[in-house]
Amino acid sequence: MKRPLIVTSLWSLVSAGAINSAIAADEPHVLMVLSSYGKQVDGKTTQPGFEFDELSKAYQVFSNNGIQVTLASPAGGQPLADEYNKDKSYNQAFLNDQQAMSALSDTVKLASLNGQSFDGVFIVGGKGPMFDLHQDNELQRLIREIYEQQGVVGAVCHGPAALVDVKLSNGDYLVDGRRVNGFTNLEETAFGKKWRPQFEFLLEDKLKERGGLFEQDGLMLNQVTIDGRLITGQNPFSTADTAVAMVRALGIEEVSEPVYKDDQSVKLAELLFRDKAAAVAQFNKSPDTYDVQMLAMLGVYQAKFATTQLQLHHAIELMTFVQSQFNHPMIELTIAKAHVRQNNQAEAKSSLLRAQKAYPDNAKIKAMLATL
Incomplete structure (x- = not known):
């Protein structure tokens, strides 16, 4: 020193x-x-x-x-x-x-x-x-x-x-x-x-x-x-x-903290896992602060590697939240698969039927619907 x-x-x-x-x-x-x-x-x-x-x-x-x-x-x-x-x-x-x-x-x-x-x-x-x-x-x-x-x-x-x-x-x-x-x-x-x-x-x-x-x-x-x-x-x-x-x-008390869109998006996801209403309100207050596509992918990966029902629930909540701002067939399929892993075939089918209206020609959505 x-x-x-x-x-x-x-x-x-x-x-x-x-x-x-x-x-x-x-x-x-x-x-x-x-x-x-x-x-x-x-x-x-x-x-x-x-x-x-x-x-x-x-x-x-x-x-x-x-x-x-x-x-x-x-x-x-x-x-x-x-x-x-x-x-x-x-x-x-x-x-x-x-x-x-x-x-x-x-x-x-x-x-x-x-x-x-x-x-x-x-x-x-x-x-x-x-x-x-x-x-x-x-x-x-x-x-x-x-x-x-x-x-x-x-x-x-x-x-x-x-x-x-x-x-x-x-x-x-x-x-x-x-x-x-x-x-x-x-x-x-x-x-x-x-x-x-x-x-x-x-x-x-x-x-x-x-x-x-x-x-x-x-x-x-x-x-x-x-x-x-x-x-x-x-x-x-x-x-x-x-x-x-x-x-x-290092002893500096008044710290200038940067605000980066990707870091803020991760923190929003963490807030949503704890308090959905607070996260929605925070997002609506300043939506341009967040990267919704990144939030969607974070939800997809959270679902893919979830090892508990709570983690699956959080992933579904995040992807569902993002859908109103950004959607993609992969998100729809991931949500449906997460519902199946929760033994909730009815919700999975309902989700896929909604997805089929948005993406009528998607072969993967049709194939998964046929299994339910």
């Missing part, structure tokens, strides 16, 4: 440069770490890299709250991001920030850094960390140094892979006995088919193996776990809130 500035002489603060340096010395400084694993051959990704959405969201949170940021990676230079949507507001903000893009084009090599220079470290996710960051000795050293000097350690999605082998000076694993989260086994099943077979381990399993008290929310819902100075987020939609929690842990 950087020491507070000590003023030994009035003359030391005479110049504007000295004053600016003094102000900068009191600003928290966060190290943001990206995977160097990403690789492309002839424009095709052959090795996964870091998640650009997570970089841009967290960077904007830190930057908007006056925190210095250093971007670093194991190899240094410019790491490769996985495919991402450049039109997203947070990605646009990063891409249009010359200072941010300059830092990304020439990230600092981890081996050249000293943990005493930083007040916190934030590990950006993406599949890449599962291949390089989890076994990077220099990163383990930096995380240990920062944490043991009362710094804050944060990670999101697959970023907590960087924590699994971090040992403190007493030989204990950093995560041992501490509440922690990350990309869950269920989320790997739903979204990790391409790279998961190449993983050495599943993140949830390894964190538990190291003694971590693993916490999780539902599939692709927002979960931030705070255990003192260890702060972890479950998936991309937890990124901004994980960074905000870090900002507060």
Whole structure:
């Protein structure tokens, strides 16, 4: 942790440069770490890299709250991001920030850094960390140094892979006995088919193996776990809130919190699961704040991977809520299948009959109706 500035002489603060340096010395400084694993051959990704959405969201949170940021990676230079949507507001903000893009084009090599220079470290996710960051000795050293000097350690999605082998000076694993989260086994099943077979381990399993008290929310819902100075987020939609929690842990009380449409949509779904009337009222108040197509897909995945009747009920509620704003044959079929899994064939048939009016030529709807 950087020491507070000590003023030994009035003359030391005479110049504007000295004053600016003094102000900068009191600003928290966060190290943001990206995977160097990403690789492309002839424009095709052959090795996964870091998640650009997570970089841009967290960077904007830190930057908007006056925190210095250093971007670093194991190899240094410019790491490769996985495919991402450049039109997203947070990605646009990063891409249009010359200072941010300059830092990304020439990230600092981890081996050249000293943990005493930083007040916190934030590990950006993406599949890449599962291949390089989890076994990077220099990163383990930096995380240990920062944490043991009362710094804050944060990670999101697959970023907590960087924590699994971090040992403190007493030989204990950093995560041992501490509440922690990350990309869950269920989320790997739903979204990790391409790279998961190449993983050495599943993140949830390894964190538990190291003694971590693993916490999780539902599939692709927002979960931030705070255990003192260890702060972890479950998936991309937890990124901004994980960074905000870090900002507060760094001692900044009046935090500027960003509002992103995808994160707000996930939070609306969570509210709907708890209080449908409140969620409907909130949506109607400002519908443009939410991404209804994303809400629909979230409902579809919630239904597909539901393991309890309550989860099925929540999925049906979400998809039914979205139908008035956005509909598709897949949503209709998923609702009907969810009703069947609830042993409610009558409701499934009623739903399909309504769907048939909207999509009279859909063969899958006709086929399912024939089975009821």
